[in-house]
Amino acid sequence: MDTAVVLAAEESHNPLLPVWSEVILALIVFAIIFFIVKKYVAPSFEKTFAARTEAIEGGLAAAETKQAEADAKLAELEQQLADARHEAARIREEAREQGAAIVSEMRQQAQAESTRIVDAGKAQIEAERQQAVTSLRAEVGNLATGLAGRIVGESLEDDARQSRVVERFLAELETAEASDAAGKDA
Amino acid sequence: MSLTASIAASAVTAADDSGFHAPGPGSFELPAVFEVAGFGVTKPMLLLVLSAVVVIWFGIASSRSTSLVPGRLQYVGESSYGFIRNSIGRDNIGSEHFVKFVPYLFTLFAFILVNNYFGLIPFVQYPTMSRIGFVAPLAIISWLVFIGSGIWKHGPLGYLKHATMPSGIKGPILIVLVPLEFFSNIVVRPFTLSLRLFGNMFAGHLLLILFATGGAALIVSGNIFYGGVGVLAFVMGIGISFLEMLVMFLQAYVFTLLSAMYIGEALADEH
Numbered sequence: 001m002d003t004a005v006v007l008a009a010e011e012s013h014n015p016l017l018p019v020w021s022e023v024i025l026a027l028i029v030f031a032i033i034f035f036i037v038k039k040y041v042a043p044s045f046e047k048t049f050a051a052r053t054e055a056i057e058g059g060l061a062a063a064e065t066k067q068a069e070a071d072a073k074l075a076e077l078e079q080q081l082a083d084a085r086h087e088a089a090r091i092r093e094e095a096r097e098q099g100a101a102i103v104s105e106m107r108q109q110a111q112a113e114s115t116r117i118v119d120a121g122k123a124q125i126e127a128e129r130q131q132a133v134t135s136l137r138a139e140v141g142n143l144a145t146g147l148a149g150r151i152v153g154e155s156l157e158d159d160a161r162q163s164r165v166v167e168r169f170l171a172e173l174e175t176a177e178a179s180d181a182a183g184k185d186a
Numbered sequence: 187m188s189l190t191a192s193i194a195a196s197a198v199t200a201a202d203d204s205g206f207h208a209p210g211p212g213s214f215e216l217p218a219v220f221e222v223a224g225f226g227v228t229k230p231m232l233l234l235v236l237s238a239v240v241v242i243w244f245g246i247a248s249s250r251s252t253s254l255v256p257g258r259l260q261y262v263g264e265s266s267y268g269f270i271r272n273s274i275g276r277d278n279i280g281s282e283h284f285v286k287f288v289p290y291l292f293t294l295f296a297f298i299l300v301n302n303y304f305g306l307i308p309f310v311q312y313p314t315m316s317r318i319g320f321v322a323p324l325a326i327i328s329w330l331v332f333i334g335s336g337i338w339k340h341g342p343l344g345y346l347k348h349a350t351m352p353s354g355i356k357g358p359i360l361i362v363l364v365p366l367e368f369f370s371n372i373v374v375r376p377f378t379l380s381l382r383l384f385g386n387m388f389a390g391h392l393l394l395i396l397f398a399t400g401g402a403a404l405i406v407s408g409n410i411f412y413g414g415v416g417v418l419a420f421v422m423g424i425g426i427s428f429l430e431m432l433v434m435f436l437q438a439y440v441f442t443l444l445s446a447m448y449i450g451e452a453l454a455d456e457h
Contacts, residue, residue, distance in 0.1 A: 015388065023323050029234050042289040
């Protein structure tokens, strides 16, 4: 019956009117939760959010730096490559010019050498001809002397033999002269 | 007297054999579970404390790890905190001042949400926020917070002008408009805040009790047709339970959202 009375008293309570003990309890409980959320939960979440944002932004910045570095490196390498190609072309051109110069120089040298050899040959031939003429002269002299000696030494037995000797000598002389002239022509 | 007592008792213990009595406001008046120095501690009071334990545990446990790649609990905590922070706080208060209010909004949302869902958890089944004694303080705190931030931003008179005089309106119309604005922006807000939450929880729970106790009374009535209707009532009750799940979330969301909007409005520059 006691319970029934209590229930009856509460049943007559208007649900729109707050029970003050409940109001106070709600305030206390809410204050405790709020305090803990404010002190521990929210700062922790905010810290995590901030750290994550920073990590993402930092990562992006680092990636951008890396990208820029890579671009710079690539440009530098391309520049170097272009330089190297240019250099190679220049060296090739130079080599070609040098080669051409060497070839023409060699040709000139060969020309000069051949001219020199031909001149030397001519000079030698001339010298030998001179020598031949000189020795021929000497020989002709000897021959003439010999012949004269023979003519003189031999008794003029007959006219016929005498004339033969002279003719032979002349013929010899002529041949010598002819060969001499031929040698001179050559 | 004895009649009302028996109505109350039957409503509390569901339908008894002596006949069905519709649930009413008395269904929310539970006897004290135990007494401490003559002060009766009731089930909703215990539930309120339990909700505090749940909210604090969740808050601490989910925010303890601050790793950049969150675990499951940390992810849930961050998502809910981020939802309150960005969708409710920043979007309504503005990015300049909102951070200061996020702990309050988060506490408000979590506290109301857990207490609402107590209405559907088996064996608990009591939405704590159907007691206006628990709702009214929250509404009054929100009221104090938004009025306080308005005064902090504009000064007492400046805020009064900010709240009651719509900009761009001049002339005698103000004589009508200012009291109206004062009434709607300052006076009724704590009442609408608390009544909305209280009314939804109260009515929803009443509906669930009605379907459950009514269904049970119909099934045990012995009449086969009544029994069929009773089964239907249970099915409806299950459907209403799912609807209540939505309503419980929505009411927690709306209470928090409106608090944030009021704060944002109070902090707004002259518009």
